[in-house]
Ligand SMILES: Cc1cc2nc3c(=O)[nH]c(=O)nc-3n(C[C@H](O)[C@H](O)[C@H](O)COP(=O)(O)OP(=O)(O)OC[C@H]3O[C@@H](n4cnc5c(N)ncnc54)[C@H](O)[C@@H]3O)c2cc1C
């Protein structure tokens with residue numbers, strides 16, 4: 001009953017209202033200063049990351065992925081890898097059979113990328129590879145390890161998650177729903193945090209910057 005009332009009777013109306021209230025600014029919003037280009041493999045699913053290969057491959061084949069694949073696999077990667085909100089929104093609009101801007105854009109810019117600074121979400125949906133491991137069976141067949149933060153075996157989600165917290169520490173430390181994540185970050189030593197920053201650059205070079213779409 002909760003799913004029916006919230007998702008079908010209420011949520012879509014709410015999202016539609018948000019769209020009309022916040023446009024056209026929502027289309028340009030970039031609260032987290034995300035400027036990396038959309039990688040070309042978002043159009044081919046050619047990536048060694050098993051979870052993304054599956055979610056994007058299914059999307060390209062069927063024009064459909066369920067909510068958690070959109071929010072917590074493709075969307076999560078886009079958030080952590082600082083992909084440009086306008087390019088990410090254009091991708092979601094192009095690939096899904098149900099894509100219409102009034103529902104796609106609030107989900108992408110508002111809910112997934114926190115590009116509007118949390119106008120209608122109480123926190124960014126940031127998580128590490130451990131979340132995907134808990135919720136799916138993708139990690140078993142993946143070349144990366146979700147628990148590893150740095151080095152060639154590190155899961156890119158995990159590296160980028162810690163780098164994301166590190167980058168936004170000041171903002172998220174004062175937010176009641178993200179303060180605990182920041183506390184966990186603050187338990188890491190200075191050298192460990194520097195290693196995460198350095199490895200995050202390697203991950204971005206390999207999976208994003210060198211793969212920009214033509
Ligand atoms: C990044 C991103 C982009 C999205 N783009 C679109 C889009 O272009 N068009 C679209 O219709 N939905 C979009 N959604 C919302 C949602 O993912 C889809 O409606 C959903 O995948 C439908 O299938 P489901 O089985 O996951 O639905 P369930 O979770 O079972 O939900 C049942 C129904 O509730 C509605 N619903 C649930 N969550 C949302 C939501 N966040 N926003 C709006 N409606 C919702 C849908 O009508 C859905 O069919 C997007 C979500 C994200 C995170």
Ligand code: SF4
Nearest residue numbers: 049051129139142155
């Ligand atoms: S290890 Fe990381 S990249 Fe691989 S499937 Fe799991 S979450 Fe995805």
